[in-house]
Amino acid sequence: MEIQKLNTFIELAKSNKIKTLVVAVAQDLHVLQAVEKAVNNSIIKPILVGDKDKITTILNENNININSKSIIDIKDINKAVEKSVELIKEGKGDILMKGSISTGPLLKKVIDKENGLLKGSLLSHIAFFESPYYHKLLSVTDAAMNVSPDLNEKVAIINNAVEAYHKLGIKEPKVAIIASVEVVNPKMEATIHASLLNIMNQRNQIKGCIIDGPLALDNAISKEAATHKGINSKVAGDVDILVTPDINVGNVLYKSLNFIGGADSAAIIMGAQVPIVLTSRADSENTKFMSISLAAAMQ
Amino acid sequence: MEIQKLNTFIELAKSNKIKTLVVAVAQDLHVLQAVEKAVNNSIIKPILVGDKDKITTILNENNININSKSIIDIKDINKAVEKSVELIKEGKGDILMKGSISTGPLLKKVIDKENGLLKGSLLSHIAFFESPYYHKLLSVTDAAMNVSPDLNEKVAIINNAVEAYHKLGIKEPKVAIIASVEVVNPKMEATIHASLLNIMNQRNQIKGCIIDGPLALDNAISKEAATHKGINSKVAGDVDILVTPDINVGNVLYKSLNFIGGADSAAIIMGAQVPIVLTSRADSENTKFMSISLAAAMQ
Numbered sequence: 001m002e003i004q005k006l007n008t009f010i011e012l013a014k015s016n017k018i019k020t021l022v023v024a025v026a027q028d029l030h031v032l033q034a035v036e037k038a039v040n041n042s043i044i045k046p047i048l049v050g051d052k053d054k055i056t057t058i059l060n061e062n063n064i065n066i067n068s069k070s071i072i073d074i075k076d077i078n079k080a081v082e083k084s085v086e087l088i089k090e091g092k093g094d095i096l097m098k099g100s101i102s103t104g105p106l107l108k109k110v111i112d113k114e115n116g117l118l119k120g121s122l123l124s125h126i127a128f129f130e131s132p133y134y135h136k137l138l139s140v141t142d143a144a145m146n147v148s149p150d151l152n153e154k155v156a157i158i159n160n161a162v163e164a165y166h167k168l169g170i171k172e173p174k175v176a177i178i179a180s181v182e183v184v185n186p187k188m189e190a191t192i193h194a195s196l197l198n199i200m201n202q203r204n205q206i207k208g209c210i211i212d213g214p215l216a217l218d219n220a221i222s223k224e225a226a227t228h229k230g231i232n233s234k235v236a237g238d239v240d241i242l243v244t245p246d247i248n249v250g251n252v253l254y255k256s257l258n259f260i261g262g263a264d265s266a267a268i269i270m271g272a273q274v275p276i277v278l279t280s281r282a283d284s285e286n287t288k289f290m291s292i293s294l295a296a297a298m299q
Numbered sequence: 300m301e302i303q304k305l306n307t308f309i310e311l312a313k314s315n316k317i318k319t320l321v322v323a324v325a326q327d328l329h330v331l332q333a334v335e336k337a338v339n340n341s342i343i344k345p346i347l348v349g350d351k352d353k354i355t356t357i358l359n360e361n362n363i364n365i366n367s368k369s370i371i372d373i374k375d376i377n378k379a380v381e382k383s384v385e386l387i388k389e390g391k392g393d394i395l396m397k398g399s400i401s402t403g404p405l406l407k408k409v410i411d412k413e414n415g416l417l418k419g420s421l422l423s424h425i426a427f428f429e430s431p432y433y434h435k436l437l438s439v440t441d442a443a444m445n446v447s448p449d450l451n452e453k454v455a456i457i458n459n460a461v462e463a464y465h466k467l468g469i470k471e472p473k474v475a476i477i478a479s480v481e482v483v484n485p486k487m488e489a490t491i492h493a494s495l496l497n498i499m500n501q502r503n504q505i506k507g508c509i510i511d512g513p514l515a516l517d518n519a520i521s522k523e524a525a526t527h528k529g530i531n532s533k534v535a536g537d538v539d540i541l542v543t544p545d546i547n548v549g550n551v552l553y554k555s556l557n558f559i560g561g562a563d564s565a566a567i568i569m570g571a572q573v574p575i576v577l578t579s580r581a582d583s584e585n586t587k588f589m590s591i592s593l594a595a596a597m598q
Binding site: 134225256 | 430431432433436442448477478479480486487489507515516517520521524527528543544545546547548549551552554555556557558559560561562580581
């Protein structure tokens, strides 16, 4: 199976049992607009945790049609976050979404050892791109959360991304570990990590995917570019997941595709008991809605 | 002044006095094809240093029309490189181009302290992109040469790039120092370097350009994205030069634009007494020709 368009997430979500989306501190216009669109598309059922007065005002002033029975009135921001996490922990919600609160305080509650939602060793960000220059969806991890992951952290980042693919019905995604060259260069840590991750995959220490690396981005994207370099690879030209050496590379790739590459995107945080939707104000309306669809598309 | 299309390099080159292009170890089909195109466009006069028999055979077998009087017959590869560098040093050539030789051995002769061509403290790579998603040419430095430049090396990289713009007639290029965030984060070296380079520009330690940083790529490219973040900047939305934190970021950005961003590009090495054209086999024909045009466009 292969997913070519972000719109496929909507279809997948519709074919799933309807998911419950818990919005933490829901008094945010743009978030509520995206939630309304997801409700109208029959993708999710919302629980809006937050200041009921503020939420109702936003809904009324902007003609947003979400049933006010879905609101749980908690004015204190910290308590609203705690309640949202608790709802997920109790199995009453399938997706967590950030509302009018900074990312830091929200994720602090999520990774809390006692009352949090962390499943593996870390949370990581994965973004899916529909590019006019590639034949299927392409994903990038990690563009937003892990600054300079060490080898073990990269294993966790890959496992999170692979789990996302499995939950979307793609059994063996192709993973490229990106560096600026395709050979081992002991002076470039990215090539050392890539080589080790490659062997870890061959030895079944990382499963459920096909890893190749180190690969430069062109080798990963283009079979022809790989052949020019004499690289024989199952991943080259058909990559699903691009794993970047650090946040600087991930972030520039994410923004290059979105802002100067003609691509549309959707993104989520993996590694918790449920997918987490963190949209930022700079994201387009479509990105916000597609990110909810992505989370709801997961089995 | 603002350059919108790579084709402008051809016009600029034609308006300059015709430049002499010295090709080191010229027995390479793709290089000779690009040289022929540049000759036919009246952009350059070639001197082909290399194995005359091999060069002549390639010219004849592929109907490439370059006057054989332009060949200097030196069979030994090392001596051909030395002769090429010497011609530049003597003022007999205006541009150096790599032929059938690896980059390492060629640049070793270029940076040789006694007989080389190094002008400042280092050589650096600058690539110009014509993207369907940006209103003018955009450049990236350094995607290919300097692995993890320290602060002083970044100053030299910026000076090389700014010199390239000045030689193209653009007096005060706008420079963004890229990081993954737009704020100072002491744990992220890219943001520290960016802040220091920003102040060095304000204090006239780096001249002839307007620097802003740290900026994430979206803030640099898009005024709207910068405004969302409350960034008031002369560079945001109108950047010319993107300076990347390291080669991993530069390389992924270069390849993202070329291979999955719909852009065309031209690239040169700056920092020597003359621009150096290093095309690789994976480059398109157009990139090779445009890189010669870029070098010839410089005053």
